[in-house]
Amino acid sequence: MKYSQLYAPTLKEAPADSEVPSQELLIRGGFIRKIAAGVYTYLPLGRRVLLKIERIVREEMDRIGANEILMPIIQPAELWKQSGRWDDYGPEMMKLRDRHDREFTLGPTHEELVTFLIQNELNSYKQLPMTLYQIANKYRDEIRPRFGVLRAREFIMKDGYSFHDSWESLHETYKAHRQAYSNIMERLGLKYAIVEASSGAIGGSESHEFVAFADTGESNILYCDCGYSGNDERVPYVGEVVYESEEEKPIEKTYTPNVKTVEDVANFLNVPVRKIVKTLIYKGRNGYFMALVPGDRELNEEKLKAFVNDQSLVFATPEEILKDFGVPIGFLGPVGVKGIRIIADTQVKGMKNFVVGGMEKDYHYVNVNVGRDFVPDEWTDLVVAREGDPCPVCSKPLKMKKGIELGHIFKLGTKYSEAMGSKYMDRDGQLKPFIMGCYGWGISRTMGAIVEQLHDEKGIIWPLSVAPFTTIITPVSNNENLMKFATELYEFLLLKGEEVLFDDRNVSPGVKFSDADLIGIPFRITIGKTLNEGFVEIKWRTGYQLRVEADFEKIYEALNVSKEK
Numbered sequence: 001m002k003y004s005q006l007y008a009p010t011l012k013e014a015p016a017d018s019e020v021p022s023q024e025l026l027i028r029g030g031f032i033r034k035i036a037a038g039v040y041t042y043l044p045l046g047r048r049v050l051l052k053i054e055r056i057v058r059e060e061m062d063r064i065g066a067n068e069i070l071m072p073i074i075q076p077a078e079l080w081k082q083s084g085r086w087d088d089y090g091p092e093m094m095k096l097r098d099r100h101d102r103e104f105t106l107g108p109t110h111e112e113l114v115t116f117l118i119q120n121e122l123n124s125y126k127q128l129p130m131t132l133y134q135i136a137n138k139y140r141d142e143i144r145p146r147f148g149v150l151r152a153r154e155f156i157m158k159d160g161y162s163f164h165d166s167w168e169s170l171h172e173t174y175k176a177h178r179q180a181y182s183n184i185m186e187r188l189g190l191k192y193a194i195v196e197a198s199s200g201a202i203g204g205s206e207s208h209e210f211v212a213f214a215d216t217g218e219s220n221i222l223y224c225d226c227g228y229s230g231n232d233e234r235v236p237y238v239g240e241v242v243y244e245s246e247e248e249k250p251i252e253k254t255y256t257p258n259v260k261t262v263e264d265v266a267n268f269l270n271v272p273v274r275k276i277v278k279t280l281i282y283k284g285r286n287g288y289f290m291a292l293v294p295g296d297r298e299l300n301e302e303k304l305k306a307f308v309n310d311q312s313l314v315f316a317t318p319e320e321i322l323k324d325f326g327v328p329i330g331f332l333g334p335v336g337v338k339g340i341r342i343i344a345d346t347q348v349k350g351m352k353n354f355v356v357g358g359m360e361k362d363y364h365y366v367n368v369n370v371g372r373d374f375v376p377d378e379w380t381d382l383v384v385a386r387e388g389d390p391c392p393v394c395s396k397p398l399k400m401k402k403g404i405e406l407g408h409i410f411k412l413g414t415k416y417s418e419a420m421g422s423k424y425m426d427r428d429g430q431l432k433p434f435i436m437g438c439y440g441w442g443i444s445r446t447m448g449a450i451v452e453q454l455h456d457e458k459g460i461i462w463p464l465s466v467a468p469f470t471t472i473i474t475p476v477s478n479n480e481n482l483m484k485f486a487t488e489l490y491e492f493l494l495l496k497g498e499e500v501l502f503d504d505r506n507v508s509p510g511v512k513f514s515d516a517d518l519i520g521i522p523f524r525i526t527i528g529k530t531l532n533e534g535f536v537e538i539k540w541r542t543g544y545q546l547r548v549e550a551d552f553e554k555i556y557e558a559l560n561v562s563k564e565k
């Protein structure tokens with residue numbers, strides 16, 4: 001490709017709203033352009049990178065016998081009504097109507113569609129196991145799309161689904177995907193971890209995430225030297241309940257004018273933050289309920305959703321709370337409250353003489369004790385595990401790293417095959433629902449994650465496996481014999497199958513060099529004044545450079561020797 005024909009509008013300045021390096025560099029480098037919040041166009045350089053990421057994923061899927069199909073992004077509402085998930089995701093699911101006023105969704109995922117698809121095609125155990133996958137756009141109406149392609153509303157995902165007549169068969173396919181996903185991470189050149197994850201809304205049991213480390217990642221990975229690692233959405237708190245020994249003091253309703261946050265209350269009452277038990281009100285399909293956690297801990301919504309088995313849970317708004325409980329947020333508490341389900345984090349059980357909201361504006365209760373002043377309906381682990389908590393496996397203190405979730409694989413069980421009535425005939429002639437697994441990989445997110453891990457102050461450092469071009473030829477001027485040599489070298493390398501970009505623009509060498517560094521081409525062959533002495537210079541994007549005899553074969557050889565590095 002000649003640079004003069006390439007559509008890659010590079011920018012000197014980062015766009016004002018870019019928050020992370022990958023967003024800034026992919027926009028400045030002319031890889032993507034935003035058309036709306038969380039909605040992007042991939043320009044030629046971006047498209048080339050995506051196609052390379054997809055090719056790696058396809059090769060690893062083919063290796064484990066997965067069949068590529070292509071399903072529609074638009075899905076009939078009936079499928080989601082049949083599985084009962086039509087309203088599970090609230091506004092995150094983009095719904096629309098066709099000209100006949102029939103309801104559809106822009107597919108956020110395809111469990112229902114694929115399970116419906118196979119119900120009359122896969123009908124004998126002899127045809128199992130079967131894995132189908134696609135690489136296509138998904139739509140999830142994120143409340144806060146951000147970080148460019150890392151959290152977009154329309155994004156490209158590889159989503160695969162497997163169908164089995166036994167759990168053993170599912171375990172095998174699940175294991176094969178774990179290996180395939182590890183291969184993908186290695187081939188992408190990413191540092192990553194495989195972590196135990198929450199199955200969240202998808203139901204089913206076991207699930208693992210493949211997380212690329214990045215300080216700007218939104219996933220908090222808790223890990224231990226013993227080898228355990230988990231997404232903090234899912235890591236159980238296994239610490240002992242600490243039973244405080246102090247005597248129970250008489251409860252008091254204390255005037256705390258306009259003192260709302262945990263910190264303010266702790267300061268005002270001169271007690272440690274941990275002593276303030278937080279009361280949070282959630283709204284689910286079966287109405288409101290209260291969740292209680294110690295003041296120094298964070299409530300884990302994933303654990304709460306799983307405990308009450310309701311993925312549509314939302315935090316009650318201050319207006320709803322004022323309307324339905326007559327109390328402003330910040331003064332909520334469990335004492336004297338009737339008719340609402342109270343779920344408390346297990347650690348609260350050991351606390352004595354703690355503080356809760358007074359269920360009245362400007363009041364808090366102090367010296368509250370479980371049993372005497374209120375009794376929760378249920379106890380469970382409700383906190384977000386954090387650094388220093390005991391490892392669930394060996395109890396040593398956990399460490400934390402941030403990361404970007406690129407892959408997520410699940411053992412689903414029969415949730416969808418039962419819901420969609422998709423069955424197969426087993427060897428005894430019985431009709432059985434398929435046992436299923438599902439396997440996702442964020443293709444467009446991967447492009448962002450690679451840049452997060454591999455960039456410097458000059459721009460992107462693409463690994464060879466996904467670089468839009470592997471080599472750029474940069475004549476330092478349009479001087480005739482430089483251009484003659486450069487053009488012939490370009491033709492020679494093209495014939496050799498190199499993915500080479502020829503910077504034939506009429507711009508200064510400085511612009512050529514900074515653009516080559518910004519868009520992150522791994523090798524730059526500079527054709528400069530050393531040509532008169534019979535040399536050209538090959539420069540790695542990582543900084544290493546080499547003078548090579550101005551001989552096409554020798555240059556080609558030098559390029560390929562360095563690819564082994």
Ligand SMILES: O=C(C[C@@H]1CCCCN1)Cn1cnc2cc(Cl)c(F)cc2c1=O
Pocket residue numbers: 089092093094108109110111140141158159160201202408438439440441
């Ligand atoms: O998608 C999965 C599980 C796996 C991930 C890998 C590929 C197959 N699906 C979980 N999930 C996440 N967000 C969603 C958002 C909406 Cl709006 C929805 F309607 C459904 C889902 C939903 O089901």
Ligand SMILES: [Mg+2]
Pocket residue numbers: 209405408
């Ligand atoms: Mg996930």
